[in-house]
Amino acid sequence: MKKIAFASGKGGAGKTSLSMSFHKYAKDNSLFADCDVDAADAFLLLEKEIQHKKPFYSGLKYKIDENKCIQCGKCADSCNFNAIKKTDKYYIEEFSCEGCSLCEDICKYNAIESRSNCCGELFISDTVFNTKMIYARLIPGEDNSGKLVHEVKKIAHEQVLSAEKEFLVIDCPPGIGCPLMAAISGINLLVIIIECSQSGFKDAVRLINLSKKMKIPYITVINKSGLNPDIDNNIEKYLADNEIFSAGKIPFDKEFVYLLNRKKLIIDSDILSGNLKNIFSQIKNRIEMEK
Amino acid sequence: MNSAYPHWKKGPGPMNSISIAFASGKGGTGKTSLAANFAKFLSHEKNVLLSDLDVEEPNVSIFFPENEKPGSSYNSKITIPEVDLNKCTYCGKCAQKCNFNAIAVYQDKISIFQELCKGCGRCSNICEAGAINLIESEVGKVNEYSSESLEITEGILNTGNIHTKSLITDVKKYRHRDINIYDCPPGTTCPMVESVLDADFTVLVTEPTPFGLHDLSLAVEVMEKLNKKFGVIINKSGDNDHIIEDYCKKGNYDILEKIPFDRTIAEKCGRGEFYYDDENYRIKMNNIYNHITGKIK
Structure with a gap:
């Protein structure tokens, strides 16, 4: 079983559009995992019916018991995240708290209580083309997205094995931080989408540098080309100079948005599908070469 | 606190200073280009600071390729544990107590996983042998520069580092002007929350697609949870705007302005060029500003 992920660093570069279409292209032997748990969107186009869902618990939430608290402020002084604040009384600013429990240790009056926190939900669903997709939704404003990404991948891994498929197609979150690293760790091939800007x-x-550091094999696809030929040339020169494989180039086309607004995949477009199938077959050859 | 700049003094910003955050659930909706155009537009008449808080992928700088006046650059740090092996008794309490699984203790070995450590200091506090000291570790850089009268600060996270939130905090505490504009990271979780937490007003930039609408609704959920003032800008506006308009009407959310889906703008943003020099867009920028100041008062 092999894992292939689509990422770009930048948001809006075409990760979701391309990964969903690649999944449809390889639908006979793949499942789909949406690891952008902050803003999972693929289900809007792919999902037919939720088969299974479960809550995701991670981290701790704290509360100060006003009856026990003597307002000494030692917890606030020791908190490295400035999460304990005072108006007339001390309180815990939930959004700044990292969940380390140091305040509980510091308080001699046992005035700080903690409880485990439900911060999201995981879903296994049937897709419109009769495959399975696995995704999660972190409750907006919550923390622990990296851990939830791990959980999505773990469940997706089991699902691919039990369905006896060859691939897991992963749609990554933007950025190069914790959630992205969780999404690409342990994968077999990363497809980096370079938006021509x-x-x-x-x-x-920056994403290429991270992949090198993490020793993850990667290839590239160029998207939205033709807006600024100079930038396109710079990108192609960079790829050639650094001997980075490019599976192809997708021109900037309003058709992308037109299709999305009709909830259609780009692979189903008469205008785009020819080029996309060429690119996808290159990607598929490449992943078959990777161990 | 986690990190400090040698010259930095904590204190309130200028009297009546305001902070305006440009955020969105979805990436690629045009946060950076709008924030940069808006900040540059305002800076002709006002004292403005633009802060790039999308520290994983900071892009404000592409709009200022000739930042004539590069300023200082600082390291942003957190404190992480360092074990004094002469004192360590390998009792394992630090590992047990670490909520982030950043310490492992074996019979005669102790390992610290820096990439998991959040720098809380609990391990050092719990260690009875006094074997854990807290030392500084760099998570990224904070750079300052200016373009004519506009001042700019950006955070750049080191590749492979996960302390996005800590770096965002550092970028913001660095300096303040009359008007502080934040270019926020995408998403709806901790980095985005940290970015908008102290903003007086948040502009949610969306695009009229099913993805734009869905992610806007998540961002609105964050705003409501935080009890924040906000308004919506429809970027790449066109014949599908009704999906955003219907949603905003239902929730009674303000639409501040619309920026059309136009190849010329896409080309300009792609090159890192401003579009507010066009009279039509200057009017739009001015409308946005007036709308926001009206809401804050």
Whole structure:
């Protein structure tokens, strides 16, 4: 079983559009995992019916018991995240708290209580083309997205094995921080989508550097080309100079948005599908080469 | 606190200073280009600081390729444990108590996983042998520069580092002006929350697609949880705007402005060029500002 992930560093570069379409292209032998737990969107187009869901517990939430608290402020002084604040009385600012429990240790009056925290939900669903997708929804404003990404991948791994499929197609979160690293750790191939803009290029280079550091095999796809030929040339030169494989190029086309607004996949477009199938077959060859 | 700059003094910003955050659930909706255009537009008449809080992938700088006046650069740090092996008794209490699984203790070995450590210091507090000291570890950089009268601060997270939130806090505490504009990271979880937490007003930038709408609704949930003032800008606006308009009407959320889906704008943003020099967009920027100041008062 092999895991292939689509990422870009920058948001809006085409990760979800491309990964969903690649999954449909390889639907006979793949399942789909949406690891963008902050803003999971693929279900809007792919999901037919939820088969199974379960809550996700992670981290701790704290409360100060006003009856026990003597307002000494020692907990606030020791908190490294400035999460304990005072108006007339001390309180815990939930959004700044990292859940370390140091305040519980510090308080000699046992005035701080903790409880485990439900911060999201996991889903296993049937898709519109009769495969399975696994995704999660972190409750907006919550923490622990990296752990939830791990959980999505773990469940997806089991599902791929039990369905006897060859691949897991992963849609990654944006950025290069904790959730992204959780999404790409242990995968067999990373497809880096380079949006043809200054920011798309810059972000992709940071992602390439991270992949090198994490020793993850990667290839690239160029998206939204043709807006600024100079930038396109710079990207192609960079890829050639660094001997980075490009599976192909997708021109900027309003058809992308037109299709999305009709909840259709780009692989089903008469205009786009020819080029996409070429790119996907290159990606597929590549993953078959990876161990 | 987690990190400090040698010259930095904690204190309130200028009197009546305001902070405006540009955020969105979805990535690629145009937060950075809008924040940069808006900040640059305002800076012709006002004292403005633009802060790039998308520290994993900071892109404000592409709009200022010739930042004539590069300023200082600082390391952003957190404190992590360092074990004094002469004192360590390998009792394992630090590992048991670490909520982030960042310490493992074996019979005669102790390992600290820096990439998991959040820098809380609980291990050091719990250690009876006094074997754990807290030392500084770099998570990224804070750079300052300026473009004409606009001042800019950006955070850049070191590749492979996970302390996004800590770096965002550092970028913000660094300096304040009359108007502080934040370019926020995408998403709806801790980095985004940390970015908007102290903003007086948050602009949620969306696009009229099913993804844009869904992620806008998540971002609105965060705003309501935090009890924050906010308004919506429809970027890449066109013939599908009704999906956002219907949603905003239902929830009684303000739409501040619309920026059309236009190839010329896409090209300009792609190159890191401003579009507010066009009279139509100057009017839009001014409308956004007036709307926001009206809401804050």
